[in-house]
Amino acid sequence: MQDHLSQTFSALADPTRRAILARLSKGETSVSELAEPFLKEMSLPAVTKHLKVLEKAGLVTKSREAQWRPCKLNGTPLKEASDWMDFYRQFWEESFDRLDEYLKTVTAKKKAKGKSHGRKK
Template identity: 55%
Template sequence: MQASDPLSETLFALADPTRRAILARLAEGEATVNEIAAPFDISLPAISRHLKVLEHAGLISRGRDAQWRPCRLETKALKNVDAWLEHYRRFWTGSFDKMDAYIAELKIKDTPK
């Protein structure tokens, strides 16, 4: 995948359910590739490809501990997505507030006097 910007790379990485499941696992703490692969019914090379996409997007990093390369969750890319979504969150919250006010107005009009 060749994205034009970091946000696109992050969203591309998050678009796959296996990669989201890997991130959920890493939210519990760092893990080796074998630990990450355990619950999945896919090959280790396929898991490694998913990890490369996540690492390229800045969602994970890999350390070195003797022969092990533990993976850990990185939060900066997720914070960037959250910042981008904030604009839309404000829009939806404002829309829901307006809808609540309209519904309350309708209820007042519909109450028998």
């Protein structure tokens, strides 16, 4: 059993699923409308499988209203993934800032050492 974050990243790994989410970010739509741009490259059952992966990850909710099956984006898993990445982004930015400061001191020391050797010659 995968944790929610792993399911989210797994679902986001596929460009078709990311395109479906991009479409849903514009608002609720039916399965057939979602599938339409992909039908030249894949079958309706293949698009439906992508939707099922997104549903299992909690990124998409699907309901039924008579003959219409609207799909809607659920942003909660995306927020959780964003929060997780933000923690590491902050960590790496701070690490790179410290590295940058260290390299500046090393470079300054080398320049100072080079100038002092140049005066002796």
